[in-house]
Amino acid sequence: xxxxxxxxxxxxxxxxxxxxxxxxxxxxxxxxxxxxxxxxxxxxxxxxxxxxxxxxxxxxxxxxxxxxxxxxxxxxxxxxxxxxxxxxxxxxxxxxxxxxxxxxxxxxxxxxxxxxxxxxxxxxxxxxxxxxxxxxxx
Amino acid sequence: xxxxxxxxxxxxxxxxxxxxxxxxxxxxxxxxxxxxxxxxxxxxxxxxxxxxxxxxxxxxxxxxxxxxxxxxxxxxxxxxxxxxxxxxxxxxxxxxxxxxxxxxxxxxxxxxxxxxxxxxxxxxxxxxxxxxxxxxxx
Numbered sequence: 001x002x003x004x005x006x007x008x009x010x011x012x013x014x015x016x017x018x019x020x021x022x023x024x025x026x027x028x029x030x031x032x033x034x035x036x037x038x039x040x041x042x043x044x045x046x047x048x049x050x051x052x053x054x055x056x057x058x059x060x061x062x063x064x065x066x067x068x069x070x071x072x073x074x075x076x077x078x079x080x081x082x083x084x085x086x087x088x089x090x091x092x093x094x095x096x097x098x099x100x101x102x103x104x105x106x107x108x109x110x111x112x113x114x115x116x117x118x119x120x121x122x123x124x125x126x127x128x129x130x131x132x133x134x135x136x137x138x
Numbered sequence: 139x140x141x142x143x144x145x146x147x148x149x150x151x152x153x154x155x156x157x158x159x160x161x162x163x164x165x166x167x168x169x170x171x172x173x174x175x176x177x178x179x180x181x182x183x184x185x186x187x188x189x190x191x192x193x194x195x196x197x198x199x200x201x202x203x204x205x206x207x208x209x210x211x212x213x214x215x216x217x218x219x220x221x222x223x224x225x226x227x228x229x230x231x232x233x234x235x236x237x238x239x240x241x242x243x244x245x246x247x248x249x250x251x252x253x254x255x256x257x258x259x260x261x262x263x264x265x266x267x268x269x270x271x272x273x274x275x276x
Contacts (some may be wrong), residue, residue: 010194011265012266012268013266013268013270014266015264015265015266016264016265016266017262017265018263018264019261019262019264022261022263022264023264024266026263028233035173035187036257037175037184037187039184041268042275043275044182046175046177046184048165048233048241049173049175049233049238056251060193061263063262064266064268064269072223088268088269089266089268090265090266090267090268091262091264091265091266092241092262092263092264092265093259093260093261093262093263094259094261094263095186095187095258095259095261096251096252096255096258096260096261097258100258100259101263102184102259106267106268106269106270106271107271107275108269108271108272109274111276113234114234115234116236118275118276120233120234120235120238121175121230121231121232121233121238121240122231122234123157123160123231123233123234124155124157124215124229124230124231124247125156125160125161125199125230125231125232125239126153126154126155126156126157126158126161126229126230127153127154127155127228127229127230128150128152128153128154128202128227128228128229129151130150130151130153130179130202130227130228130242130243130244131150131151131202131230131244131246132224132244133244133245133246134246137180137181137256138244138248138249138256
């Protein structure tokens with residue numbers, strides 16, 4: 001825990017090289033939300049899937065911290081500000097049709113998941129061998 | 139292109155070690171859908187975000203191919219069966235609250251994205267340095 005929950009969130013490093021047209025063009029759904037995948041910039045693990053409204057996206061870019069919209073609490077929150085498991089954002093990417101975003105982050109603290117597992121996606125539901133590519137990657 | 143679009147999709151290797159309770163417990167939304175993140179099992183790139191209904195999830199596990207629900211076309215589809223950019227699934231993971239899934243796949247063909255970029259998340263919207271962890275990862 002990081003103490004006073006009413007204190008302003010610890011600052012990150014504001015993002016630069018902002019593509020305003022791309023950001024403005026993000027297609028929020030009928031609830032005003034877009035799914036946001038958060039990925040560990042170092043290890044590559046997919047850490048969590050959460051949701052952003054336009055304000056959360058703007059705050060994320062302005063502060064370099066992960067800001068999200070909680071659908072259950074119906075409020076903006078800054079990831080890790082209560083738990084200490086903060087995320088400092090290195091990059092925001094937008095997908096080809098503009099209706100999903102990907103954050104690449106430095107994950108601080110113990111974990112991204114409230115269970116204290118590194119990733120929220122820690123439960124295997126099924127596994128197989130896959131099929132290796134027969135040819136080199138393009 | 140892989141020829142006759144009416145042909146049955148090329149088989150993958152069916153997934154095993156299936157946690158039926160976890161699969162049955164996936165929390166589909168009011169539209170019967172759950173977001174599915176697809177990640178390159180080798181390179182670690184997040185390739186795409188799409189949606190599954192219960193049938194798509196069952197088919198994915200049964201066939202070892204990525205099956206999805208197209209919200210625009212309102213139909214099930216098997217990723218890559220028309221483009222040749224098939225995905226062979228190595229693992230399905232479910233997140234901590236059961237309302238998102240992660241697929242780890244062998245990406246075949248040219249790309250995951252219809253634009254022929256490797257990942258649908260190829261557009262940077264903003265970048266920064268992040269904040270490196272002050273301590274080793276747990």
